Amino acid sequence: MVKTGYYGEFGGAFLPEILIPTFTQLKEEFARIKADPTFWEEYVHTMSTYSCRPTPLTFAENLTHHFGGASIYIKREDLNHTGAHKANNVIAQGLLVKRMGKGRVIAETGAGQHGVATATMAAKYGFDCTIYMGEVDVKRQRPNVFWMEQLGAEVISVKDGSKTLKDAMNAAFRDWAQNMDDTHYVLGTASGPHPFPEMVSYFQSIIGQEAREQILKYAGKLPARIYACVGGGSNALGLFGAFMDDPVELVGVEAGGKGLPSKLHAARLASDQATIGVAQGYKTYFLQDDDGQMRETHSVAAGLDYVGVSPILSHLSDTGRVRFAAATDKEVVDALRLSMKKEGLIPALESAHAFVQAFKEAPDMNGEECIIINQSGRGDKDIFTVADAIGDPQWEQFIREKAEDYNA
């Protein structure tokens, strides 16, 4: 018996029999495109003409002076089309779907970024598109639902379980088990059954490849540390990949929610509350109870509010290659405010988790050192969530008046 897709003891493909032939096909197709240089060329070309690649690396001069330690550089994945690194994975999988000759794509989404990105890709390539989104997330991310529907996607509100990202993933798997002949599941992160963790990390590796080249050009040296937020793990693995063999410290930042002792968080690797388990088709650290039932998670950032984590990151956590920290909801809002005031940058709430940890560490580093923070997405499109998180009374007033207009 051949086990594939393992990173240490993590990963694998714990699949119902009905999906096994589909995954066999996907593994073969992925191996084929990986061996074919024209695929990567087509991917880079598409990303440079449809999205905004290469994305800039911004020197955050004011923040650097503010903290008085390491020079802070920010990788601007927020400048991708649809405002997040999600576009990288989605376009690459779209090209893969074209090669496989399928006509329909489905996806899960938490914050809605991956859903919107998938909907744009489906529109561009002429695929039918269904997006599964937890009912809780549909409520807190209505603007993204609006855009997905305008882009022609069908958005299905998932009312099972905790009604968040993991439940949307389960629903997408159920759809796929029925419709695999014509449908590809565009999984949005470096989690799930093999080959998704490897494949999504491969597509996202474009982030680190660019960032490494850019920092060598601008700073003339490698960064001492690099920071990325971790939900499923795709933006972190995308940035880390190119620095894996360098003397660079890799730091992943998870959702600390209302604090680790509160248990209202999504810190799988930064807390000691997660244990190894098997769910959603793969083995990794999950926040679960002693029976193996998944726990509820919490984060101000829907995109980090997930019960499992990439098996690749679980392995890199165990080996010590990646260090993990958690940022609380409150710290995240403070870091977001500071970034806006000092640099005019508006990171997504997800990305702001990475900023928190970088801001904690930068002052104690010496001025010769530099760091990179991955701004994986932009926050301005999360205006409803951000305005609530910041607690802006004038915004609230505006919404009330708007509601009255509709009632009139």
Added chain:
Amino acid sequence: MLENYIREKREQKDILLMTHIVLGYPDFDSSIQLARTMVEAGVDLMELQIPFSEPIADGPVILKACQDALQTGASVADCLDATRKITASLDIPFLFMSYYNILFKYQVERFTKVAAECGIRGMIVPDAPPEEAEDYLQAMNKEQLAPIQLYSPNTPDERMRYLADFAQGFVYCVARKGVTGQDTAFSDDLDQYLARCRQATRLPLALGFGVKDHKDIDFLKGKIDIAVVGSGALRILNEKGVEAVGDYIRSLR
């Protein structure tokens, strides 16, 4: 042995019935009463599902029952207690159905041991393909429990033969694509698929997913050994209560 039981029963009946209950749904007393009602109505085998929070192979009806059971606090230990009561008083083979994480967190070998002690005869674990579940297969063999393997319509012949190497008791043929609890077309395609299943293994065949009435079961007579009724019975339970389930089961053959 489970296989022998099935063969002996088949000499008396032209098709066997396997039903399914979710342990702890709507509560454990009801589960036990439901099992008794089903056995009294003539059921030959039964799956006892231990609820898991992420049941990716199950459709809405079973999914909701699992969630409701978990919400009332149904634990694995409670499920084992209820199983002991069920197997002690009812004389048909019972199988566990659950997902791999339930076994994994309990420790696979410890789980199969306690399952055997509870009087269980086999298990259906849909997210444990042989490639990933060597520990499970070994532990099942050690306890002489049948690790039920599943076929689906898109399983290639070669893989059917591969799975047959690990199968014991019977092979569970999933009637169609998708998850549990949706309609299945009982047609020529199904005949061809069942013929492929028959070619791949000498074990008895069960067919499940979408089997719900007398007509479906008539279609299956002579083609398979066991008809599996899962979501269909659960729907009756939800709509009409336990007693109606007994009438429903009796109407099937």
